[in-house]
Amino acid sequence: MRYRPFGRSGQALSTLGLKLSWSGARQSRQMVHRLIMTALENGINTYHFDSAHPDLLKTAAEALSVVERRLLFISLSAHEEGAADPAAQYALNPLRDRLKLVVKESGLKWVDLLMFHAIGFDRIPDQSWAFLDSLRRANMLKFTGASANTDRIQAVVDDGRFNILKTVFDIDTSWDKRHLLDYAIARGMTIFGHDFYPEAYRKASDVVPKEARRGFFGARPADPLAGSGTYAFLHQTNGWTAEELCLSFALTQPTLSTMLISPDTPDHLEALAEVPERMMPTSVPAQIEMARFSLQAAAARREELKKKA
Numbered sequence: 001m002r003y004r005p006f007g008r009s010g011q012a013l014s015t016l017g018l019k020l021s022w023s024g025a026r027q028s029r030q031m032v033h034r035l036i037m038t039a040l041e042n043g044i045n046t047y048h049f050d051s052a053h054p055d056l057l058k059t060a061a062e063a064l065s066v067v068e069r070r071l072l073f074i075s076l077s078a079h080e081e082g083a084a085d086p087a088a089q090y091a092l093n094p095l096r097d098r099l100k101l102v103v104k105e106s107g108l109k110w111v112d113l114l115m116f117h118a119i120g121f122d123r124i125p126d127q128s129w130a131f132l133d134s135l136r137r138a139n140m141l142k143f144t145g146a147s148a149n150t151d152r153i154q155a156v157v158d159d160g161r162f163n164i165l166k167t168v169f170d171i172d173t174s175w176d177k178r179h180l181l182d183y184a185i186a187r188g189m190t191i192f193g194h195d196f197y198p199e200a201y202r203k204a205s206d207v208v209p210k211e212a213r214r215g216f217f218g219a220r221p222a223d224p225l226a227g228s229g230t231y232a233f234l235h236q237t238n239g240w241t242a243e244e245l246c247l248s249f250a251l252t253q254p255t256l257s258t259m260l261i262s263p264d265t266p267d268h269l270e271a272l273a274e275v276p277e278r279m280m281p282t283s284v285p286a287q288i289e290m291a292r293f294s295l296q297a298a299a300a301r302r303e304e305l306k307k308k309a
Contacts, residue, residue, distance in 0.1 A: 001043030002276045004257050006073070007163070007190040013073055015251060015276045017046030018269070019194065019260040020060065021081045022053035029059040036063040038266040042273035046258050048075040048115070048192075052098050054106070061107035075113035075145075075192075076102055079120070087120025092127040103140050111135075113143045113164055121146035121156060129161070145192070153180040157187055169193035169250050169259070171201075171231075171288050181255045194260040196250040197243050204235035204242075231291045237281060247272060248280040249288060 003012040018039045025031045032055075036047070040063070047064070049056065064072060078095060079086035089095065102108055114132070116124065135141035145164030146156045156165055157180075165184050167177075169191075181191055201207050207230060234242035250259055263269035 001273065003045075006257050007188070011073065013046045013258045014044045015258060016044055016273060017048055017073075017075075017192070017258040017260045018044050019048045019050065019262045020056065021050035021262075022056045023051070023081060024262055024264075025056065027055075029055050032056055032059045033063050034266045035263065035269060036060055038269045039273075040064070040067060042270065044273065045071055046073045046075070046260075048077075048113075048260050049102075050077050050081040052076065052080065052101050054101065057102060057106035057108065065107070069109050073112045074108055074110075075115055076111050078114050078116045083117075085120070086117035087123040090116065090120055090124045090128055092125060092131055095128050096131060099135065099141070103135075110140045110142070113145055114141060115164070115166055116144070116146045116162075118146065118148045118152050118156075121148070121162070122159065147194075150174070150177045150180065153177070153184065157184045157189060162189065164190045164192055166192040166194060166260075168195045169253055169256060170196050170198050171246055171249050172198055172292065173253075178253075178255075181253075185255055190257045191255050192258055192260060193250060193253070193256045196259055196261075197246045201231050201234055201242060201246070204232075208232040208235055230294065231288075233284070233287045233291075237284070240281070241271075244271065244275050244278075245280070245284060247275045248278065249284060251276060252280070252285070 002015045004015055005011075006013045018035065020032065020035065025035065036059075039047070045067075047060070049060065064074075076098075078098070079089040083089060089098070099111065099114070102111055132141060132144060143163040144161065145166055146159075146162045147166040148156045149168055153165065153167065156162055165181075167181070184191060234245055237245060240248075247259065247261070250256070261269070261272050263272055
């Protein structure tokens, strides 16, 4: 595992952070324990919890107790996963109950980062902010953050009360968004990435043209040039899965302090944990830019045809 500086705090975060939820772990304490132990064995020191379910937190605290707490970075969503209106949970009482569960009852001792949702970070009551300030003074909370994508990033940065921005970063991330991330960093914020693997490219059948595929039993040879200018290479690069290539590319972004991953199994986690140490094929960045340009050009042509119609 490799590590990156966490802003000016002096702390180093693992390039990959493990994102855990009670539903994602199949509501299994055994799965939570296995995932965390695998993460620790692979040098991951950054953990984000989408859920404050007691079984999830207590199991996590037990598994993480083998490491000094000061060497870990523990992040928690300020709302429960799947909340219809996250801001409703930012009122003083539910927020206080949630943090009490994490800090006092689970055994995690303190929260390094409390993360607010893009829908609601601007509706946190003053009483809740005052409570968070008291936790900071008591060293039970260190940082606050908010998740946002392109249209809300500037609002998070300009708010001035958040230390961390959590945002999607993948092979489709535009240069406009990258400039916004630079804007956030210039104002002292730290960037956490997530969702590096776009749903649209997960199936080879969705991105590999028919001409670039071999026929059944090899009856028709694949045309090696048919996939040029597309994302077909994601499923055609020897020794790499599409997911691993997407992750490797995302990790080339120097503004990210960590990339949060959500593996299904310990084996899946092992495979992703190897990516930071691997050398991405030198052709991949150019192939990504070609595919992105081709998609943009195709979209522009469709818009032009609509106007003519």
